[in-house]
Amino acid sequence: MNLRDIAGDAFPELEDQLARSVGALAVAGVSSDSRKIEPGMVFVAVAGAKADGAGFIADAAARGAVVAVASHNIDASIPVLVANDPRRFLSIAASRFYGKQPETMVAVTGTAGKTSVASFTRQIWAYAGHSAAMIGTTGVVSPTRNEYGSLTTPDPVSLHKLLFELSNEGVTHASMEASSHGLDQGRLDGVKLAAAAFTNLGRDHMDYHPTVESYMAAKMRLFDALLPKGSPAVIFADDAWSQQAVEAARGAGHDVRTVGRKGDYLTLKRVEHFRHKQVAEIHAGDEIFEVDIPLAGDFQVANALVAAGLAMSTGVPAKVAMAALEKLQGASGRLELVGHTRDGALAYVDYAHKPDALSNVLESVRPFTTGRVIVVFGCGGDRDRGKRPIMGEIACRLADVVIVTDDNPRSEEPASIRSEIMAAAGCATEVGDRAEAIRTAVGMLTSGDTLIVAGKGHEEGQTIGSVTLPFSDHAELRKALEELKP
Numbered sequence: 001m002n003l004r005d006i007a008g009d010a011f012p013e014l015e016d017q018l019a020r021s022v023g024a025l026a027v028a029g030v031s032s033d034s035r036k037i038e039p040g041m042v043f044v045a046v047a048g049a050k051a052d053g054a055g056f057i058a059d060a061a062a063r064g065a066v067v068a069v070a071s072h073n074i075d076a077s078i079p080v081l082v083a084n085d086p087r088r089f090l091s092i093a094a095s096r097f098y099g100k101q102p103e104t105m106v107a108v109t110g111t112a113g114k115t116s117v118a119s120f121t122r123q124i125w126a127y128a129g130h131s132a133a134m135i136g137t138t139g140v141v142s143p144t145r146n147e148y149g150s151l152t153t154p155d156p157v158s159l160h161k162l163l164f165e166l167s168n169e170g171v172t173h174a175s176m177e178a179s180s181h182g183l184d185q186g187r188l189d190g191v192k193l194a195a196a197a198f199t200n201l202g203r204d205h206m207d208y209h210p211t212v213e214s215y216m217a218a219k220m221r222l223f224d225a226l227l228p229k230g231s232p233a234v235i236f237a238d239d240a241w242s243q244q245a246v247e248a249a250r251g252a253g254h255d256v257r258t259v260g261r262k263g264d265y266l267t268l269k270r271v272e273h274f275r276h277k278q279v280a281e282i283h284a285g286d287e288i289f290e291v292d293i294p295l296a297g298d299f300q301v302a303n304a305l306v307a308a309g310l311a312m313s314t315g316v317p318a319k320v321a322m323a324a325l326e327k328l329q330g331a332s333g334r335l336e337l338v339g340h341t342r343d344g345a346l347a348y349v350d351y352a353h354k355p356d357a358l359s360n361v362l363e364s365v366r367p368f369t370t371g372r373v374i375v376v377f378g379c380g381g382d383r384d385r386g387k388r389p390i391m392g393e394i395a396c397r398l399a400d401v402v403i404v405t406d407d408n409p410r411s412e413e414p415a416s417i418r419s420e421i422m423a424a425a426g427c428a429t430e431v432g433d434r435a436e437a438i439r440t441a442v443g444m445l446t447s448g449d450t451l452i453v454a455g456k457g458h459e460e461g462q463t464i465g466s467v468t469l470p471f472s473d474h475a476e477l478r479k480a481l482e483e484l485k486p
């Protein structure tokens with residue numbers, strides 16, 4: 001492949017530059033990280049949060065890059081092409097270089113529920129007989145893979161390499177999470193979407209997005225910049241931001257399909273909560289279904305509806321999608337029942353690490369808790385500080401017992417993170433060591449209580465400073481429950 005081939009016709013500003021001999025250069029790959037450059041590759045210089053890629057062109061050239069792409073002209077030993085938006089160039093070039101992706105791809109955005117929706121969509125497709133994969137916070141799941149991941153939306157080069165591989169492995173359907181960082185940084189540009197979805201909007205990532213409006217605008221890029229005009233846009237109807245999402249999707253010319261109590265594509269008429277399942281009456285056009293969803297938590301019904309909407313919008317009949325909901329497995333660490341005490345108190349791991357998620361999960365378990373709701377949680381270091389007191393207040397308002405502990409303090413002083421939470425959590429006890437906090441909570445459990453260990457979900461480490469030590473809420477919770485048994 002030559003440079004002209006991987007740029008295609010998406011960059012009018014490059015046409016003259018590519019018409020010269022540089023356009024015919026054979027290209028061995030593309031990367032925005034000079035440390036990953038191998039001979040013959042294109043280096044794309046992007047300005048990031050920590051560094052400016054333009055400062056690494058010399059390093060890339062020394063490692064064998066044949067050409068660089070940047071936002072402005074820079075003197076270098078290799079030709080430098082000037083593109084309006086190097087991040088977009090990176091994504092489009094990666095998609096053209098790898099050239100293949102599963103035929104049916106969907107993406108879901110929203111503050112909470114992305115991983116669950118992506119996972120449920122994969123499960124519904126698989127139930128309908130398709131070879132299906134999901135890509136998200138918990139990693140990659142496909143008929144042949146179950147790999148742990150680090151980013152919710154991978155960087156464009158890793159993403160397109162992965163899509164190429166999945167496609168070669170026979171995967172025809174793939175669902176992915178579109179994080180606001182991913183959308184803002186154009187990581188999904190070049191993915192050919194058949195449908196897209198929105199779950200909800202709450203406070204998150206205020207360290208990255210200056211205002212909630214700009215956070216919403218980043219999410220809406222999924223509809224106004226990525227989804228091809230006229231495609232199905234599945235929108236959860238019962239969130240405070242639903243109407244705005246509907247308007248954004250309609251404005252972009254999409255086929256809007258709302259789901260939820262106020263939904264018109266899938267309408268939730270009634271839901272009964274049981275300890276480990278919920279029975280929902282769902283209307284799909286003229287058809288009425290009574291569905292046993294084998295998961296706890298109101299929010300899982302919302303996620304199941306969004307996933308069913310995506311599956312139906314990509315060809316799965318309503319009847320098959322509804323039958324698949326009865327077989328759903330929760331995504332790892334999302335209100336996941338880990339065990340119980342001898343007298344039946346339940347202990348869950350959950351990934352709530354932002355205010356709305358925490359209030360949702362605490363409210364979800366209340367209906368089936370005859371005793372106390374006990375919560376153990378902390379807040380990550382080097383992340384939005386504003387959410388700390390908000391989460392402290394929510395915990396004390398919605399739980400009966402609150403233990404504040406550490407959750408990936410990263411470069412921050414753990415005690416000062418805890419004290420910012422404690423400032424608004426007068427009811428709480430502070431136990432810094434997370435394993436000890438979990439043991440303390442388990443020791444308090446009596447019949448009818450529910451314990452939620454929130455914030456880390458599927459994570460397998462605790463990052464203190466720059467070191468990540470092995471740590472699993474599941475394992476610590478199981479150990480503590482085991483120790484209790486005589």
Ligand SMILES: CC(=O)N[C@H]1[C@@H](OP(=O)(O)OP(=O)(O)OC[C@H]2O[C@@H](n3ccc(=O)[nH]c3=O)[C@H](O)[C@@H]2O)O[C@H](CO)[C@@H](O)[C@@H]1O[C@H](C)C(=O)N[C@@H](C)C(=O)N[C@H](CCC(=O)O)C(=O)O
Pocket residue numbers: 032033034035046047048049050051052053056137150151152153154155156179180181182185
């Ligand atoms: C703030 C943020 O989103 N950073 C992401 C971003 O990095 P960046 O572009 O800002 O990079 P930078 O470190 O400033 O460097 C600028 C450029 O110089 C290059 N460089 C740097 C050093 C060098 O020697 N040579 C070189 O070429 C870098 O490769 C980069 O291209 O692009 C990188 C590649 O795509 C990501 O790995 C990186 O994720 C960091 C590790 C991260 O922690 N991101 C989190 C916040 C994130 O993206 N989270 C979301 C949402 C999570 C959720 O709520 O679900 C996610 O999608 O995971």
Ligand SMILES: Nc1ncnc2c1ncn2[C@@H]1O[C@H](COP(=O)(O)OP(=O)(O)OP(=O)(O)O)[C@@H](O)[C@H]1O
Pocket residue numbers: 110111112113114115116117137152177199200299300302303331333334335350351352353356357358360361457
């Ligand atoms: N639809 C929803 N509404 C509100 N809260 C939810 C919803 N779905 C999930 N949650 C809460 O958010 C947590 C994370 O869920 P999930 O991993 O599916 O969301 P996510 O959007 O992928 O989150 P992240 O951005 O952290 O990857 C759950 O453990 C639960 O506490």
Ligand SMILES: N[C@H](CCC[C@H](N)C(=O)O)C(=O)O
Pocket residue numbers: 152353379380381383407408455456459
């Ligand atoms: N994708 C999110 C996950 C946060 C999970 C929580 N355990 C924390 O470390 O804050 C982030 O990196 O901000």
Ligand SMILES: [Mg+2]
Pocket residue numbers: 114115136137138152177
């Ligand atoms: Mg996720």
